[in-house]
Amino acid sequence: MKQINYDLGIIGSGPAGLAAAFEAKQLGQKVVMIEEYMWGGTCPNYGCDPKKILLSAVETLHREQALQNKGLVGSATINWPALMETKQEYVDAVKPRKLKGLEQAEIEHIYGHAQFINQDTVATDEYQITATNWIIATGQRSRQLDFPGAELMSNSEDFLNLSDMPQDITFLGGGYIGVEFANISHFSGARVHLITQGSHLLSDFDQVLVREFEKEMLNNGIEILFDNTIDVIQKQDNKYLVKLSNGTTYLTDLVISAVGRTGNADKIQAEKAGIKTRDGHVTVDQYLKSSNSHVYAIGDVADNDVPKLVPVGNYEGRYVARQLAGQDQAPLEYPTIPQVVFGTPRIAQTGVSMVEAKNQGFTIKDLEMGNVITFFRYHDQARIRVAIDTNGLIVGASIFAFEAEELINYFVTAINMKRTFAETQANLYAYPSLGSEFSEFY
Numbered sequence: 216m217k218q219i220n221y222d223l224g225i226i227g228s229g230p231a232g233l234a235a236a237f238e239a240k241q242l243g244q245k246v247v248m249i250e251e252y253m254w255g256g257t258c259p260n261y262g263c264d265p266k267k268i269l270l271s272a273v274e275t276l277h278r279e280q281a282l283q284n285k286g287l288v289g290s291a292t293i294n295w296p297a298l299m300e301t302k303q304e305y306v307d308a309v310k311p312r313k314l315k316g317l318e319q320a321e322i323e324h325i326y327g328h329a330q331f332i333n334q335d336t337v338a339t340d341e342y343q344i345t346a347t348n349w350i351i352a353t354g355q356r357s358r359q360l361d362f363p364g365a366e367l368m369s370n371s372e373d374f375l376n377l378s379d380m381p382q383d384i385t386f387l388g389g390g391y392i393g394v395e396f397a398n399i400s401h402f403s404g405a406r407v408h409l410i411t412q413g414s415h416l417l418s419d420f421d422q423v424l425v426r427e428f429e430k431e432m433l434n435n436g437i438e439i440l441f442d443n444t445i446d447v448i449q450k451q452d453n454k455y456l457v458k459l460s461n462g463t464t465y466l467t468d469l470v471i472s473a474v475g476r477t478g479n480a481d482k483i484q485a486e487k488a489g490i491k492t493r494d495g496h497v498t499v500d501q502y503l504k505s506s507n508s509h510v511y512a513i514g515d516v517a518d519n520d521v522p523k524l525v526p527v528g529n530y531e532g533r534y535v536a537r538q539l540a541g542q543d544q545a546p547l548e549y550p551t552i553p554q555v556v557f558g559t560p561r562i563a564q565t566g567v568s569m570v571e572a573k574n575q576g577f578t579i580k581d582l583e584m585g586n587v588i589t590f591f592r593y594h595d596q597a598r599i600r601v602a603i604d605t606n607g608l609i610v611g612a613s614i615f616a617f618e619a620e621e622l623i624n625y626f627v628t629a630i631n632m633k634r635t636f637a638e639t640q641a642n643l644y645a646y647p648s649l650g651s652e653f654s655e656f657y
Contacts, residue, residue, distance in 0.1 A: 229256020231514030231528030232352030364448030567611035
Protein backbone atom coordinates (compact mmCIF):
# COMPACT_ATOMS: atom_id res chain seq x y z
CA MET A 216 0.00 0.00 0.00
CA LYS A 217 1.47 3.34 -1.08
CA GLN A 218 1.87 5.95 1.69
CA ILE A 219 1.42 9.64 0.86
CA ASN A 220 1.16 12.89 2.84
CA TYR A 221 -0.81 16.11 2.29
CA ASP A 222 -1.71 19.32 4.05
CA LEU A 223 -5.40 18.72 3.47
CA GLY A 224 -7.39 15.62 2.60
CA ILE A 225 -11.00 15.86 1.44
CA ILE A 226 -13.36 12.87 1.38
CA GLY A 227 -16.11 13.46 -1.17
CA SER A 228 -16.11 15.35 -4.46
CA GLY A 229 -19.50 17.04 -4.31
CA PRO A 230 -19.94 20.82 -4.53
CA ALA A 231 -18.91 21.39 -0.90
CA GLY A 232 -15.74 19.30 -1.18
CA LEU A 233 -14.79 20.87 -4.50
CA ALA A 234 -15.29 24.40 -3.17
CA ALA A 235 -12.99 23.60 -0.25
CA ALA A 236 -10.39 21.95 -2.51
CA PHE A 237 -10.09 24.82 -4.99
CA GLU A 238 -10.05 27.47 -2.26
CA ALA A 239 -7.43 25.60 -0.24
CA LYS A 240 -5.26 25.05 -3.30
CA GLN A 241 -5.35 28.75 -4.13
CA LEU A 242 -4.28 29.47 -0.56
CA GLY A 243 -1.19 27.31 -0.93
CA GLN A 244 -2.33 24.00 0.54
CA LYS A 245 -1.25 20.63 -0.85
CA VAL A 246 -4.63 18.98 -1.37
CA VAL A 247 -5.88 15.47 -2.13
CA MET A 248 -9.50 14.55 -2.85
CA ILE A 249 -10.96 11.04 -2.53
CA GLU A 250 -14.17 9.91 -4.23
CA GLU A 251 -15.74 6.45 -4.34
CA TYR A 252 -18.80 6.97 -6.54
CA MET A 253 -19.43 9.82 -9.00
CA TRP A 254 -17.07 12.75 -9.40
CA GLY A 255 -19.05 15.90 -8.69
CA GLY A 256 -21.33 14.27 -6.11
CA THR A 257 -25.09 14.05 -5.96
CA CYS A 258 -26.19 17.38 -7.41
CA PRO A 259 -24.84 17.21 -10.99
CA ASN A 260 -25.13 13.44 -11.36
CA TYR A 261 -28.38 12.34 -9.72
CA GLY A 262 -29.79 15.36 -7.92
CA CYS A 263 -30.63 18.99 -8.53
CA ASP A 264 -29.07 19.41 -11.99
CA PRO A 265 -30.73 16.41 -13.70
CA LYS A 266 -33.98 17.31 -11.96
CA LYS A 267 -33.82 20.84 -13.40
CA ILE A 268 -33.32 19.41 -16.90
CA LEU A 269 -36.51 17.37 -16.52
CA LEU A 270 -38.25 20.45 -15.15
CA SER A 271 -37.31 22.44 -18.26
CA ALA A 272 -39.84 20.40 -20.23
CA VAL A 273 -42.43 20.68 -17.45
CA GLU A 274 -41.98 24.47 -17.35
CA THR A 275 -42.64 24.76 -21.07
CA LEU A 276 -45.70 22.51 -20.90
CA HIS A 277 -47.09 24.33 -17.88
CA ARG A 278 -46.79 27.70 -19.59
CA GLU A 279 -48.46 26.37 -22.72
CA GLN A 280 -51.36 25.04 -20.66
CA ALA A 281 -51.69 28.38 -18.86
CA LEU A 282 -51.96 30.17 -22.22
CA GLN A 283 -54.46 27.80 -23.82
CA ASN A 284 -57.31 29.79 -25.41
CA LYS A 285 -55.54 33.00 -24.41
CA GLY A 286 -53.66 33.44 -27.67
CA LEU A 287 -52.10 29.98 -27.89
CA VAL A 288 -53.64 26.95 -29.57
CA GLY A 289 -52.26 23.44 -29.32
CA SER A 290 -50.04 21.96 -26.69
CA ALA A 291 -46.82 19.97 -26.64
CA THR A 292 -46.34 16.68 -24.83
CA ILE A 293 -43.29 15.37 -23.03
CA ASN A 294 -41.31 12.59 -24.69
CA TRP A 295 -39.80 11.04 -21.58
CA PRO A 296 -37.15 8.82 -23.26
CA ALA A 297 -35.91 11.76 -25.35
CA LEU A 298 -35.89 14.01 -22.29
CA MET A 299 -33.86 11.43 -20.38
CA GLU A 300 -31.37 11.27 -23.24
CA THR A 301 -30.87 15.02 -22.89
CA LYS A 302 -30.43 14.60 -19.16
CA GLN A 303 -27.89 11.84 -19.63
CA GLU A 304 -25.92 13.89 -22.15
CA TYR A 305 -25.40 16.45 -19.41
CA VAL A 306 -24.58 13.86 -16.73
CA ASP A 307 -22.08 12.02 -18.92
CA ALA A 308 -20.05 15.21 -19.24
CA VAL A 309 -19.82 15.81 -15.48
CA LYS A 310 -17.02 13.36 -14.63
CA PRO A 311 -14.56 14.47 -17.36
CA ARG A 312 -15.31 18.12 -16.59
CA LYS A 313 -14.67 17.71 -12.86
CA LEU A 314 -11.51 15.66 -13.38
CA LYS A 315 -10.18 18.19 -15.88
CA GLY A 316 -10.74 20.97 -13.37
CA LEU A 317 -8.89 19.08 -10.64
CA GLU A 318 -6.01 18.32 -12.97
CA GLN A 319 -5.71 21.91 -14.16
CA ALA A 320 -5.66 23.11 -10.54
CA GLU A 321 -3.07 20.42 -9.70
CA ILE A 322 -5.28 18.92 -7.00
CA GLU A 323 -4.47 15.26 -6.47
CA HIS A 324 -7.51 12.99 -6.75
CA ILE A 325 -7.95 9.32 -5.86
CA TYR A 326 -10.83 7.01 -6.70
CA GLY A 327 -11.67 4.59 -3.91
CA HIS A 328 -13.50 4.00 -0.64
CA ALA A 329 -11.93 6.01 2.19
CA GLN A 330 -11.85 4.86 5.80
CA PHE A 331 -10.07 6.37 8.78
CA ILE A 332 -7.52 4.09 10.43
CA ASN A 333 -6.38 6.58 13.08
CA GLN A 334 -6.60 10.26 14.03
CA ASP A 335 -5.00 11.63 10.88
CA THR A 336 -4.77 8.77 8.39
CA VAL A 337 -7.21 7.41 5.81
CA ALA A 338 -6.81 4.23 3.80
CA THR A 339 -8.20 3.18 0.43
CA ASP A 340 -7.51 -0.09 -1.39
CA GLU A 341 -4.29 1.32 -2.85
CA TYR A 342 -3.21 4.17 -0.61
CA GLN A 343 -2.56 5.12 3.01
CA ILE A 344 -3.01 8.88 3.16
CA THR A 345 -1.91 11.07 6.05
CA ALA A 346 -3.00 14.72 6.18
CA THR A 347 -2.51 17.55 8.65
CA ASN A 348 -6.24 18.28 8.37
CA TRP A 349 -9.22 16.46 6.90
CA ILE A 350 -12.58 17.61 5.57
CA ILE A 351 -15.45 15.13 5.44
CA ALA A 352 -17.83 16.01 2.58
CA THR A 353 -19.44 12.62 1.96
CA GLY A 354 -23.01 13.88 1.63
CA GLN A 355 -26.17 11.88 2.27
CA ARG A 356 -28.09 8.92 0.90
CA SER A 357 -31.77 7.96 0.81
CA ARG A 358 -33.13 6.87 4.17
CA GLN A 359 -34.10 3.20 4.42
CA LEU A 360 -37.51 2.42 5.93
CA ASP A 361 -38.52 -0.68 7.84
CA PHE A 362 -41.98 -2.05 7.06
CA PRO A 363 -43.16 -5.11 5.11
CA GLY A 364 -42.17 -4.59 1.49
CA ALA A 365 -40.10 -1.43 2.06
CA GLU A 366 -37.26 -3.02 0.09
CA LEU A 367 -39.48 -2.91 -3.00
CA MET A 368 -39.39 0.89 -3.09
CA SER A 369 -37.08 2.80 -5.43
CA ASN A 370 -35.30 6.04 -4.49
CA SER A 371 -34.67 9.47 -5.99
CA GLU A 372 -31.63 8.31 -7.96
CA ASP A 373 -33.73 5.54 -9.51
CA PHE A 374 -36.40 8.08 -10.48
CA LEU A 375 -33.87 10.32 -12.20
CA ASN A 376 -32.73 7.35 -14.27
CA LEU A 377 -36.14 6.00 -15.34
CA SER A 378 -36.01 4.89 -18.97
CA ASP A 379 -39.80 5.24 -19.27
CA MET A 380 -42.37 7.08 -17.20
CA PRO A 381 -44.79 4.59 -15.59
CA GLN A 382 -48.51 5.01 -16.19
CA ASP A 383 -49.12 5.02 -12.42
CA ILE A 384 -46.54 6.14 -9.86
CA THR A 385 -46.55 6.60 -6.08
CA PHE A 386 -44.36 8.86 -3.97
CA LEU A 387 -43.98 8.49 -0.22
CA GLY A 388 -43.07 11.76 1.47
CA GLY A 389 -44.52 15.28 1.50
CA GLY A 390 -41.21 17.14 1.46
CA TYR A 391 -39.68 18.94 -1.48
CA ILE A 392 -38.33 15.81 -3.22
CA GLY A 393 -41.67 14.03 -3.24
CA VAL A 394 -43.52 17.18 -4.30
CA GLU A 395 -41.12 18.03 -7.12
CA PHE A 396 -41.04 14.50 -8.52
CA ALA A 397 -44.82 14.24 -8.27
CA ASN A 398 -45.19 17.37 -10.41
CA ILE A 399 -42.65 16.16 -12.97
CA SER A 400 -44.44 12.81 -13.24
CA HIS A 401 -47.87 14.38 -13.61
CA PHE A 402 -46.82 16.65 -16.48
CA SER A 403 -45.04 13.66 -18.06
CA GLY A 404 -48.34 11.81 -18.29
CA ALA A 405 -48.43 9.58 -15.21
CA ARG A 406 -51.22 9.16 -12.72
CA VAL A 407 -49.63 10.30 -9.46
CA HIS A 408 -50.27 9.40 -5.82
CA LEU A 409 -48.43 11.44 -3.17
CA ILE A 410 -48.56 10.03 0.36
CA THR A 411 -47.68 12.14 3.40
CA GLN A 412 -48.12 11.48 7.08
CA GLY A 413 -48.80 15.17 7.71
CA SER A 414 -52.03 17.08 7.30
CA HIS A 415 -50.21 19.36 4.83
CA LEU A 416 -47.19 19.26 2.55
CA LEU A 417 -43.87 21.08 2.97
CA SER A 418 -43.92 21.60 6.73
CA ASP A 419 -40.85 23.87 6.64
CA PHE A 420 -42.49 26.39 4.31
CA ASP A 421 -45.04 29.17 4.74
CA GLN A 422 -48.24 27.22 5.20
CA VAL A 423 -50.39 30.05 3.87
CA LEU A 424 -48.70 29.63 0.49
CA VAL A 425 -48.48 25.86 0.84
CA ARG A 426 -52.30 25.79 0.83
CA GLU A 427 -52.22 27.53 -2.56
CA PHE A 428 -49.58 25.09 -3.74
CA GLU A 429 -51.64 22.08 -2.66
CA LYS A 430 -54.72 23.47 -4.37
CA GLU A 431 -52.78 23.80 -7.63
CA MET A 432 -51.53 20.21 -7.40
CA LEU A 433 -55.00 18.87 -6.66
CA ASN A 434 -56.50 20.88 -9.53
CA ASN A 435 -53.87 19.38 -11.82
CA GLY A 436 -55.12 15.92 -10.88
CA ILE A 437 -52.40 14.77 -8.47
CA GLU A 438 -53.83 12.62 -5.69
CA ILE A 439 -52.51 13.72 -2.30
CA LEU A 440 -53.16 11.26 0.52
CA PHE A 441 -52.77 13.28 3.71
CA ASP A 442 -52.39 11.79 7.21
CA ASN A 443 -51.22 8.50 5.77
CA THR A 444 -48.27 6.16 5.69
CA ILE A 445 -47.63 2.91 3.84
CA ASP A 446 -48.15 -0.18 5.97
CA VAL A 447 -47.33 -2.84 3.38
CA ILE A 448 -46.11 -3.13 -0.21
CA GLN A 449 -46.57 -6.42 -2.07
CA LYS A 450 -45.46 -7.38 -5.56
CA GLN A 451 -48.33 -8.50 -7.81
CA ASP A 452 -47.20 -9.53 -11.28
CA ASN A 453 -45.63 -6.37 -12.74
CA LYS A 454 -47.29 -4.03 -10.26
CA TYR A 455 -47.18 -3.21 -6.56
CA LEU A 456 -50.09 -3.48 -4.15
CA VAL A 457 -49.88 -0.59 -1.69
CA LYS A 458 -51.75 -0.81 1.62
CA LEU A 459 -52.10 2.50 3.48
CA SER A 460 -52.55 3.16 7.18
CA ASN A 461 -56.15 4.32 6.60
CA GLY A 462 -57.02 0.96 5.04
CA THR A 463 -56.90 2.09 1.40
CA THR A 464 -55.31 -0.35 -1.06
CA TYR A 465 -54.45 0.18 -4.71
CA LEU A 466 -52.13 -1.04 -7.46
CA THR A 467 -49.32 1.10 -8.84
CA ASP A 468 -46.43 0.59 -11.26
CA LEU A 469 -43.68 2.08 -9.10
CA VAL A 470 -43.21 3.33 -5.52
CA ILE A 471 -40.56 5.98 -4.85
CA SER A 472 -39.36 6.72 -1.32
CA ALA A 473 -38.83 10.43 -0.65
CA VAL A 474 -38.86 10.45 3.14
CA GLY A 475 -35.55 12.10 3.82
CA ARG A 476 -31.87 11.28 3.82
CA THR A 477 -29.22 10.07 6.21
CA GLY A 478 -25.57 11.04 6.31
CA ASN A 479 -22.73 8.93 4.92
CA ALA A 480 -20.30 9.43 7.81
CA ASP A 481 -21.14 5.93 9.06
CA LYS A 482 -19.31 4.53 6.02
CA ILE A 483 -15.82 5.88 6.79
CA GLN A 484 -15.01 4.42 10.25
CA ALA A 485 -15.15 7.89 11.78
CA GLU A 486 -14.91 6.43 15.28
CA LYS A 487 -11.30 5.34 14.62
CA ALA A 488 -10.38 9.01 14.28
CA GLY A 489 -12.28 10.07 17.39
CA ILE A 490 -15.04 11.68 15.32
CA LYS A 491 -18.50 11.77 16.90
CA THR A 492 -21.46 11.19 14.60
CA ARG A 493 -25.25 11.12 14.82
CA ASP A 494 -27.52 9.44 12.28
CA GLY A 495 -24.61 9.28 9.86
CA HIS A 496 -23.81 12.99 10.23
CA VAL A 497 -20.67 14.46 11.79
CA THR A 498 -21.23 16.48 14.95
CA VAL A 499 -19.63 19.90 14.41
CA ASP A 500 -19.12 23.11 16.36
CA GLN A 501 -19.54 26.71 15.21
CA TYR A 502 -16.32 26.39 13.20
CA LEU A 503 -17.52 23.19 11.46
CA LYS A 504 -14.88 21.32 13.46
CA SER A 505 -15.59 17.78 14.62
CA SER A 506 -14.63 16.22 17.97
CA ASN A 507 -11.26 15.60 16.33
CA SER A 508 -9.76 19.10 16.14
CA HIS A 509 -8.08 18.34 12.80
CA VAL A 510 -11.20 17.02 11.08
CA TYR A 511 -14.02 19.20 9.72
CA ALA A 512 -17.38 18.37 8.12
CA ILE A 513 -19.16 20.43 5.50
CA GLY A 514 -22.25 20.22 3.32
CA ASP A 515 -24.96 17.64 3.75
CA VAL A 516 -22.96 15.39 6.11
CA ALA A 517 -22.45 18.10 8.75
CA ASP A 518 -24.84 17.84 11.70
CA ASN A 519 -25.80 21.51 11.86
CA ASP A 520 -29.14 23.24 11.67
CA VAL A 521 -28.97 24.81 8.22
CA PRO A 522 -30.68 23.81 4.96
CA LYS A 523 -28.71 21.17 3.05
CA LEU A 524 -28.28 23.04 -0.23
CA VAL A 525 -25.49 23.38 -2.78
CA PRO A 526 -24.81 27.10 -2.10
CA VAL A 527 -24.60 26.36 1.63
CA GLY A 528 -22.06 23.56 1.07
CA ASN A 529 -20.00 25.82 -1.20
CA TYR A 530 -20.05 28.55 1.43
CA GLU A 531 -18.96 26.14 4.16
CA GLY A 532 -16.20 24.65 2.01
CA ARG A 533 -14.62 28.01 1.28
CA TYR A 534 -14.94 29.04 4.94
CA VAL A 535 -13.07 25.98 6.23
CA ALA A 536 -10.33 26.39 3.61
CA ARG A 537 -9.79 30.00 4.69
CA GLN A 538 -9.87 29.00 8.34
CA LEU A 539 -7.13 26.41 7.78
CA ALA A 540 -5.06 29.05 5.99
CA GLY A 541 -5.42 31.38 8.98
CA GLN A 542 -7.56 33.91 7.11
CA ASP A 543 -10.94 33.44 8.82
CA GLN A 544 -10.84 32.67 12.54
CA ALA A 545 -14.32 33.90 13.49
CA PRO A 546 -17.19 31.45 14.04
CA LEU A 547 -19.14 30.76 10.86
CA GLU A 548 -22.07 33.08 10.27
CA TYR A 549 -24.50 32.41 7.46
CA PRO A 550 -26.17 35.08 5.34
CA THR A 551 -29.87 34.62 4.66
CA ILE A 552 -30.43 31.32 2.84
CA PRO A 553 -33.05 31.01 0.07
CA GLN A 554 -34.99 27.77 -0.28
CA VAL A 555 -37.07 26.77 -3.30
CA VAL A 556 -39.52 23.98 -4.07
CA PHE A 557 -39.56 23.50 -7.84
CA GLY A 558 -43.20 22.69 -8.33
CA THR A 559 -45.65 24.24 -10.74
CA PRO A 560 -45.63 27.04 -9.67
CA ARG A 561 -42.71 27.31 -7.22
CA ILE A 562 -42.57 28.18 -3.55
CA ALA A 563 -39.53 30.08 -2.32
CA GLN A 564 -38.61 31.65 1.00
CA THR A 565 -35.73 33.30 2.80
CA GLY A 566 -35.02 35.05 6.07
CA VAL A 567 -37.42 35.22 8.98
CA SER A 568 -40.45 32.96 8.52
CA MET A 569 -43.92 34.46 8.43
CA VAL A 570 -44.82 32.60 11.64
CA GLU A 571 -41.78 33.98 13.45
CA ALA A 572 -42.43 37.45 12.06
CA LYS A 573 -45.98 37.37 13.40
CA ASN A 574 -44.79 36.14 16.81
CA GLN A 575 -42.31 39.03 17.01
CA GLY A 576 -44.91 41.61 16.09
CA PHE A 577 -43.40 42.42 12.69
CA THR A 578 -45.48 43.71 9.81
CA ILE A 579 -46.39 41.21 7.09
CA LYS A 580 -47.27 42.59 3.67
CA ASP A 581 -49.35 40.09 1.70
CA LEU A 582 -49.34 41.01 -1.99
CA GLU A 583 -51.50 39.49 -4.74
CA MET A 584 -49.52 39.98 -7.94
CA GLY A 585 -51.57 38.18 -10.59
CA ASN A 586 -52.64 41.40 -12.34
CA VAL A 587 -49.12 42.85 -12.56
CA ILE A 588 -47.78 42.58 -16.12
CA THR A 589 -44.74 40.43 -15.31
CA PHE A 590 -47.03 37.75 -13.89
CA PHE A 591 -50.21 38.42 -15.86
CA ARG A 592 -48.50 37.67 -19.18
CA TYR A 593 -48.15 34.02 -18.11
CA HIS A 594 -51.43 34.01 -16.16
CA ASP A 595 -49.41 33.41 -13.01
CA GLN A 596 -51.47 34.06 -9.88
CA ALA A 597 -48.37 35.08 -7.95
CA ARG A 598 -48.50 35.90 -4.25
CA ILE A 599 -45.69 37.45 -2.22
CA ARG A 600 -45.50 37.80 1.56
CA VAL A 601 -42.86 40.10 3.03
CA ALA A 602 -41.85 40.49 6.70
CA ILE A 603 -40.75 43.94 7.90
CA ASP A 604 -39.24 44.45 11.33
CA THR A 605 -39.87 47.33 13.72
CA ASN A 606 -37.03 49.33 12.11
CA GLY A 607 -38.62 49.07 8.68
CA LEU A 608 -36.08 46.55 7.39
CA ILE A 609 -37.03 43.69 5.08
CA VAL A 610 -36.22 40.55 7.12
CA GLY A 611 -38.10 37.76 5.37
CA ALA A 612 -39.98 36.83 2.22
CA SER A 613 -42.16 33.98 1.03
CA ILE A 614 -43.20 33.66 -2.63
CA PHE A 615 -45.65 31.57 -4.62
CA ALA A 616 -44.97 32.18 -8.31
CA PHE A 617 -43.80 30.50 -11.47
CA GLU A 618 -40.45 32.32 -11.30
CA ALA A 619 -40.13 32.37 -7.52
CA GLU A 620 -36.57 31.03 -7.64
CA GLU A 621 -35.45 34.17 -9.44
CA LEU A 622 -37.55 36.67 -7.52
CA ILE A 623 -36.41 35.39 -4.11
CA ASN A 624 -32.83 36.38 -4.96
CA TYR A 625 -33.80 40.06 -4.94
CA PHE A 626 -35.03 39.60 -1.38
CA VAL A 627 -31.82 37.78 -0.44
CA THR A 628 -29.86 40.87 -1.47
CA ALA A 629 -32.24 43.23 0.30
CA ILE A 630 -32.06 41.25 3.56
CA ASN A 631 -28.29 40.83 3.49
CA MET A 632 -27.80 44.55 2.79
CA LYS A 633 -30.35 45.47 5.49
CA ARG A 634 -32.54 47.49 3.15
CA THR A 635 -35.82 49.16 3.92
CA PHE A 636 -38.68 49.20 1.42
CA ALA A 637 -37.67 52.68 0.26
CA GLU A 638 -34.11 51.54 -0.34
CA THR A 639 -35.25 48.73 -2.62
CA GLN A 640 -36.20 51.43 -5.12
CA ALA A 641 -32.61 52.72 -5.28
CA ASN A 642 -31.84 50.61 -8.37
CA LEU A 643 -33.35 50.93 -11.83
CA TYR A 644 -34.18 47.56 -13.38
CA ALA A 645 -35.20 46.65 -16.92
CA TYR A 646 -38.95 46.93 -17.38
CA PRO A 647 -41.00 44.83 -17.40
CA SER A 648 -39.09 42.21 -15.44
CA LEU A 649 -38.97 40.59 -12.03
CA GLY A 650 -36.46 43.22 -10.96
CA SER A 651 -38.67 46.12 -11.95
CA GLU A 652 -41.63 44.59 -10.12
CA PHE A 653 -39.48 44.02 -7.03
CA SER A 654 -38.58 47.69 -6.88
CA GLU A 655 -42.24 48.70 -7.23
CA PHE A 656 -43.86 46.25 -4.80
CA TYR A 657 -44.13 48.77 -2.06
